[in-house]
Amino acid sequence: MEYVIVDKEYGKAGVKLLFASKVGKKHSIKELEVETSLTLASEKDYKYGDNSDIIATDSQKNTVYVLAKQFGVESLEKFGIILANHFITKYPWVLRARVALSQTPWKRIQDPEGVEHNHAFFNSPSSTRIAEVIMDRTRVPKVRSGIRGxxxxxxxxxxxxxxxxxxxxxxxxxxxxxxxxxxxxxxxxxxxxxxxxxxxxxxxxxxxxxxxxxxxxxxxxxxxxxxxxxxxxxxxxxxxxxxxxxxxxxxxxxxxxxFPVDFTRFNIPEVQGEGAGQVLMPVDKPSGMxxxxxxxxxxxxxx
CATH class of the missing domain: 3.10.270.10 (Urate Oxidase;)
Structure with a gap:
């Protein structure tokens, strides 16, 4: 019986880093979590246990740190393209590189007059920014960006x-x-x-x-x-x-x-009618999607 590997990739998940730029008095930071995934031309690692083409996931982790140090982190998309291009360029047997990134939302602290602090920040999780870059040997990246939360x-x-x-x-x-x-x-x-x-x-x-x-x-x-x-x-x-x-x-x-709370069940004259305002009960599940x-x-x- 013949078996076919339909799809395959491997890589390093949960690579976390804080990139701090201290050029001049006004510093900036970007905190990322990166996942790298590579698809190789050969299947010998799966079929025969031959690891000679495998770029270790630990090496992929180190690559994230080295390229962040070398090129900086201007944006998720740009850094993802740099990483994907590196894997495709350096290793001819890599058919596809996929890089997924998410960013921790740090905002610059302001004083009571609205003046931004030069080097102090606070975590403001109003939403999370993500990006994904996929590059094959055509070197044309497919870029997807996103918002979470x-x-x-x-x-x-x-x-x-x-x-x-x-x-x-x-x-x-x-x-x-x-x-x-x-x-x-x-x-x-x-x-x-x-x-x-x-x-x-x-x-x-x-x-x-x-x-x-x-x-x-x-x-x-x-x-x-x-x-x-x-x-x-x-x-x-x-x-x-x-x-x-x-x-x-x-x-x-x-x-x-x-959902509005049913106050008709309460024999309290002060809560019948408009009152001071509406009281509603949050219901998280089930919910429409x-x-x-x-x-x-x-x-x-x-x-």
Whole structure:
């Protein structure tokens, strides 16, 4: 009986590093976790136990540290491209290099007047930035960037009505509801002709701010959301309008539920009616999950 290895890769996960730039008085830091994975041309390591082509995962870990020291860490995407290109260039038997990266969100401390500190930071996990670079022997990188854990909430301008009504439905129409979600977003770049010429950080900030702007709307009036699906689609569309290099945007948004507490059960006159405000109970599970991947059509891609 013949057996075929359909796919294979190996590498080092959980490589953590803090890159500190101390040029001048104003220092900067980037804390990363990196995963490297290589696909080799040979299968002899799997089939025969021949390790002569294996670049040890410990060597891959050391490579991450050495290249960070040599080239610095300007952005996840750029550092990922440097790593992937290194593995493809140095080892001719490496068919594909995949590098996945995530960044710990450190922000610069400010004094009460808003002046930024030169060398002190605080951890602000409002969201986590990720990136993935895949490069084969064509040397053309496939770059995917993303956001994890972007949690948002608004207290009005959200509804969910006129959905299927049958014998299984118990959820009433909601003309005005709390809308909260945790955004997971991934976007892919196409036609990357000058990888190192991109301002990757600026592109990431544009995507993140676009998602937030579409969700929230103008400061005083907000924007109406008839469903999570519609808000998701409008965010994806707006991102690709602003950044022509992006070919597709995948977003997942769980519906973080806040259900009103039933005060009719309490025989207390002061809590009947409007009261001082609404009291709602967070329910984390089960939750709705809305996911879609918006891509440019073939016609749009040619323009």
């Amino acid at each position: 972007l949690t948002v909430i608004k207290t009005t301008q959200s509804a969910f009505v006129n959905f299927v009504s049958d014998e299984y439905r118990t959820l009433p129409d909601a003309e005005d509801r709390i809308f909260s979600t945790i955004v997971t977003a991934d976007w892919s770049y196409a036609n990357i002709s000058n990888c190192f010429g991109y301002s990757w950080i600026s592109l990431y900030c544009t995507v993140e701010s676009t998602i937030i702007d579409v969700f929230a709307g103008p400061a005083y009036n907000g924007v109406y959301s008839p469903s999570v699906q519609n808000t998701q689609y409008e965010a994806q569309k707006s991102i690709m309008k602003k950044i022509p290099q992006i070919s597709s945007v995948k977003i997942s948004m769980p519906n973080r539920h806040y 809305i996911t879609s991947n918006l891509a440019r059509s073939a016609l749009t891609s040619k323009l």
